[in-house]
Amino acid sequence: MRYNQLKDIPEFERPREKLVAKGPVALSDQELIAILVGSGVKGRDALEIGSTILRKLGDDMDQLTIAKLQAIEGVGSIKACRILAGFELARRYLFKEKKAIHCADDALPFIQHIADKKQEYFICMSLNGANEVIKSRVVTVGLLNSNQVHPREVFSDPIVDRAASVIVAHNHPSGNLDPSLEDIALTKRLVKAGEIIGITVLDHIIVTKRGHASLRTKGYF
Secondary structure: OOOOOHHHOOHHHOHHHHHHHHOHHHOOHHHHHHHHHOOOEOOEOHHHHHHHHHHHHHHHHHHOOHHHHHOOOOOOHHHHHHHHHHHHHHHHHHOOOOOEOOOHHHHHHHHHHHOOOOOOEEEEEEEOOOOEEEEEEEEEEOEOOEOOOOHHHHHHHHHHHOOOEEEEEEEOOOOOOOOOHHHHHHHHHHHHHHHHHOOEEEEEEEEEOOEEEEOOOOOOO
């Protein structure tokens, strides 16, 4: 039997009551989202809003944003934040195959491939709020040990990624793990630029065939 409005549904079959009685697996996607929505607005109950969210964003649920949710009638900033927070919390706990980066050693799988390059490769890794890697990209490729890197090149993709932080890395073809004066100066420029745009520079790692060095650990910033 189908019901047109939440008020028409028997109390024991309403989303929250149903979840308590039968558990979350018994609820449809629409009902689960209705619980996150919490309450309706004039002329639209929580189930109707949930149905609209599914219809309009069903194929893009893994890319939810506040703006996309608020574009739906009946979803204000509070509801949008509640829904987004619920999805993000579930993603963090249920999809742990994305490894969180806690130190330079954790980042090595994403940068080790440039260790034996004959030119200097500069890499930027975008991380989300859980310190998980969104994407790792080569920003520039230099000539031998010279490489010019501008903050706008480093942060252009992380801004699009909506990254919370970044880790940058480059190789030293010479095999020397000590940062140059240029490396230190660049790191400080990137840290300042990141502070302005709200993206934290967590580390700058130098990698060679001999090993790796963290400028953060060495106290350069």
